[in-house]
Amino acid sequence: MNFDFSEDQKLLQKTVNEHLRDHAPLTVARQVLESEARYSESLWQGAAEMGWLGAAVPEALGGSGFGYLELALIAYEIGAALTPIPFSSSVYLATEAVMLGGTAGQKQRLLPALASGQLIGTFALMERPGRFATDGAATEFVNGRLTGTKVPVCDGDIANVAIVVARREGDVAVVVADLNQPGVTRRALDSVDPSRGLAQVHFEDAKAELLGDGLGWGFVENLLDRAAVLMAFEQLGGAERALEMTRNFCMGRYAFGRPVASFQAIKHRLADIYVEIELARSNAYYGAWALSMNSDKLPAAAAGARASASDAFELAATEMIQLHGGVGFTWEFDCHLFYRRAKHLALALGTSNEWRDRLVKAIAA
Amino acid sequence: MDFNDTPEEAKFRAEARSWLEKNAKRLDSGEQVESVTLTRSRPETIKEAKAWQAQKADAGWACITWPKEYGGRGATPIQKVIWDQEEKKYRTPPTIFTIGQGMLGPTIMVHGNDEQKDRYLKPMLRGDEIWCQLFSEPGAGSDLAGLRTSAVRDGDDWVINGQKIWTSGAHYCDFGMIVTRTDPGARKHEGITYFIIDMRSPGVDIRPIKQINGATNFSEVFFSDVRVPDRNRVGAVNEGWKGAITTLMNERSALGGGSGGLPELDDLLGLVKQVEWNGQPALADPSVRQQLARLYIRFKGLEYARYRTLTALSRGVTPGPESSIGKLVGAALRQEMATFAMSILGASGALIDADVAAMGGAWTQSYLSTPGMRIAGGTDEILRNIVAERVLRLPPDVRQDKDVPFKDIPTGR
Numbered sequence: 001m002n003f004d005f006s007e008d009q010k011l012l013q014k015t016v017n018e019h020l021r022d023h024a025p026l027t028v029a030r031q032v033l034e035s036e037a038r039y040s041e042s043l044w045q046g047a048a049e050m051g052w053l054g055a056a057v058p059e060a061l062g063g064s065g066f067g068y069l070e071l072a073l074i075a076y077e078i079g080a081a082l083t084p085i086p087f088s089s090s091v092y093l094a095t096e097a098v099m100l101g102g103t104a105g106q107k108q109r110l111l112p113a114l115a116s117g118q119l120i121g122t123f124a125l126m127e128r129p130g131r132f133a134t135d136g137a138a139t140e141f142v143n144g145r146l147t148g149t150k151v152p153v154c155d156g157d158i159a160n161v162a163i164v165v166a167r168r169e170g171d172v173a174v175v176v177a178d179l180n181q182p183g184v185t186r187r188a189l190d191s192v193d194p195s196r197g198l199a200q201v202h203f204e205d206a207k208a209e210l211l212g213d214g215l216g217w218g219f220v221e222n223l224l225d226r227a228a229v230l231m232a233f234e235q236l237g238g239a240e241r242a243l244e245m246t247r248n249f250c251m252g253r254y255a256f257g258r259p260v261a262s263f264q265a266i267k268h269r270l271a272d273i274y275v276e277i278e279l280a281r282s283n284a285y286y287g288a289w290a291l292s293m294n295s296d297k298l299p300a301a302a303a304g305a306r307a308s309a310s311d312a313f314e315l316a317a318t319e320m321i322q323l324h325g326g327v328g329f330t331w332e333f334d335c336h337l338f339y340r341r342a343k344h345l346a347l348a349l350g351t352s353n354e355w356r357d358r359l360v361k362a363i364a365a
Numbered sequence: 366m367d368f369n370d371t372p373e374e375a376k377f378r379a380e381a382r383s384w385l386e387k388n389a390k391r392l393d394s395g396e397q398v399e400s401v402t403l404t405r406s407r408p409e410t411i412k413e414a415k416a417w418q419a420q421k422a423d424a425g426w427a428c429i430t431w432p433k434e435y436g437g438r439g440a441t442p443i444q445k446v447i448w449d450q451e452e453k454k455y456r457t458p459p460t461i462f463t464i465g466q467g468m469l470g471p472t473i474m475v476h477g478n479d480e481q482k483d484r485y486l487k488p489m490l491r492g493d494e495i496w497c498q499l500f501s502e503p504g505a506g507s508d509l510a511g512l513r514t515s516a517v518r519d520g521d522d523w524v525i526n527g528q529k530i531w532t533s534g535a536h537y538c539d540f541g542m543i544v545t546r547t548d549p550g551a552r553k554h555e556g557i558t559y560f561i562i563d564m565r566s567p568g569v570d571i572r573p574i575k576q577i578n579g580a581t582n583f584s585e586v587f588f589s590d591v592r593v594p595d596r597n598r599v600g601a602v603n604e605g606w607k608g609a610i611t612t613l614m615n616e617r618s619a620l621g622g623g624s625g626g627l628p629e630l631d632d633l634l635g636l637v638k639q640v641e642w643n644g645q646p647a648l649a650d651p652s653v654r655q656q657l658a659r660l661y662i663r664f665k666g667l668e669y670a671r672y673r674t675l676t677a678l679s680r681g682v683t684p685g686p687e688s689s690i691g692k693l694v695g696a697a698l699r700q701e702m703a704t705f706a707m708s709i710l711g712a713s714g715a716l717i718d719a720d721v722a723a724m725g726g727a728w729t730q731s732y733l734s735t736p737g738m739r740i741a742g743g744t745d746e747i748l749r750n751i752v753a754e755r756v757l758r759l760p761p762d763v764r765q766d767k768d769v770p771f772k773d774i775p776t777g778r
Binding site: 005258262266271272275292307308353356363 | 366367369370371374443634638651654655657658659661662663665666667668669670672675676677678679680686690693694746749750752753754759760761762
């Protein structure tokens with residue numbers, strides 16, 4: 001039985017943790033949240049230089065050639081620091097999509113630039129409120145031209161390239177579109193977590209090309225499964241940090257002559273959060289195993305990891321405000337950064353309900 | 366990451382399997398093991414369990430983690446796990462020796478004297494003598510150190526008076542280990558002494574307790590002027606709390622994990638596919654899918670947490686705090702699974718009748734059995750305290766009785 005990360009992998013995680021501790025205190029997330037900036041360019045540069053953006057990309061294509069277990073641990077630390085960079089959009093989704101489905105030419109062209117951070121990628125799926133539209137929705141791809149509106153697109157305003165789920169002759173098509181071209185108009189949108197921006201992206205007869213030689217909804221599902229595992233680690237990191245900060249606050253806050261952390265109402269609540277995080281961590285580990293082994297268990301493993309992590313982070317962040325009391329509701333305290341990020345991540349890639357439904361589909365098959 | 370044995374583990378597993386293959390019958394796939402809660406006190410079950418234990422002992426497969434000098438094979442914790450995994454695949458009687466072999470034996474090894482080790486450990490290992498743990502009292506459950514059963518010195522003996530409760534298997538046990546109050550003038554943890562007691566001593570009165578599931582796994586045990594020789598004392602006078610802690614520490618590793626023959630996740634999956642709602646499998650209903658997925662994620666989360674614990678054991682390190690959540694999550698989860706299954710069955714969910722009820726009434730039995738799991742061996746509330754204090758390092762509860770002589774501590778009814 002060897003159901004844990006290796007010492008080398010943990011060592012890598014430590015370097016990520018230390019880098020972010022030095023360069024990404026929560027004040028950086030707050031700066032992005034409070035300013036017009038849509039992400040931290042210096043943290044993005046740092047992530048590129050440390051090799052995190054290309055963690056799973058082969059060295060021959062400009063990556064650092066680590067692997068998915070390493071990438072999962074990087075994602076965990078990115079989440080724990082509430083790092084305000086388009087990591088999930090560019091790494092788990094755009095880079096993954098190209099690696100998984102791109103032609104040799106597309107890989108050569110896009111992967112080195114994505115791994116070096118020179119290009120920011122994103123993934124454009126949603127067009128309207130509600131669940132994933134499995135029919136590819138209304139954005140049309142005809143004769144190398146793309147027309148339609150995608151909203152919300154995570155990091156859509158800062159990305160240079162998008163993997164777009166569109167419709168071609170009634171079928172789902174997955175295309176690559178350069179976002180810096182005349183046919184593309186974008187608008188940054190106000191959202192629950194301004195430290196991780198959402199945008200509306202409109203394509204008007206914009207140039208685009210098929211990813212690979214024609215991929216359908218099955219490819220999108222596989223991509224979502226893979227991203228879900230990595231996202232789960234990001235959420236797990238955030239959840240643990242929220243619990244740790246809440247625990248420390250309750251130890252230092254006194255009421256009725258003793259730390260509030262000594263009251264069972266508080267102790268048991270913190271214990272419950274801990275339990276949910278441990279369950280989420282165990283499910284996430286299994287997801288990481290399935291992803292790294294390319295296992296046919298991936299759909300169930302990813303769904304379990306994602307739903308469990310979404311719920312754990314939302315619980316930890318919601319209770320973080322409650323257990324801080326009044327100050328937790330102030331702009332000044334950092335609780336709302338977690339509350340916002342937890343919700344942003346929980347909605348960004350399909351809700352827990354959607355993933356639970358996908359889970360049942362996978363296990364009942 | 367992988368789920369494979371190391372070469373040494375694989376070798377050990379093959380050795381265990383080869384012995385089991387020669388000495389027991391492999392379970393057929395899908396064969397249900399009878400619920401331990403309902404069967405373990407039948408006389409014929411006890412006879413079979415003793416015979417199987419002796420067979421294992423003679424071949425060196427009993428209490429494998431015990432040191433060789435006491436008849437074990439000095440096996441590592443991961444080897445014990447492997448042995449249990451393999452033994453479970455064979456048709457064997459339910460174990461009725463866990464409290465002795467897993468908790469009391471290890472306590473005697475640490476706190477007992479040589480005479481006690483010589484006299485008791487080998488018959489315990491072989492299953493010739495069965496042991497029970499006389500800890501809880503009507504007024505001392507989660508607050509075990511509030512125990513009031515008294516032991517008073519009289520020459521070479523101690524005279525015990527009082528009552529214990531929730532004693533598993535008391536009615537078929539040969540020996541017990543009992544914690545008693547020997548100095549009511551001392552603070553509560555400082556006036557306790559630990560003894561080995563012959564359950565057939567005059568003055569021991571065992572009254573089985575009937576549980577809500579109809580089974581009788583525990584008893585009340587009354588002590589009226591029961592004489593215990595001083596040579597049965599384990600550890601020093603008034604220092605029995607240390608021994609009690611050793612026993613309780615071993616409880617966590619001895620129990621936990623097994624489901625005791627309750628229905629499993631796969632049974633739940635089968636049920637939602639098989640039962641029809643309006644001509645369609647219940648599984649098609651969105652609310653059923655959501656609830657099923659929630660239970661699945663918790664069930665699997667626990668399973669994967671166990672893999673993490675096993676990984677630590679396999680690497681020879683102490684498991685992390687994840688190992689502390691097993692019973693807290695598991696007991697409530699089993700209850701939720703039963704409740705969910707019964708709601709899938711609708712009105713038929715109420716049935717236990719073996720011929721008519723789904724799975725012979727196993728879900729309804731589980732509904733009636735699982736409330737006890739959330740109480741026995743540490744209530745959900747105590748376990749949350751343990752997670753809070755030992756894992757999250759939060760302050761202990763305020764204790765008003767800690768520095769007061771025991772006799773001055775207020776009591777309720």
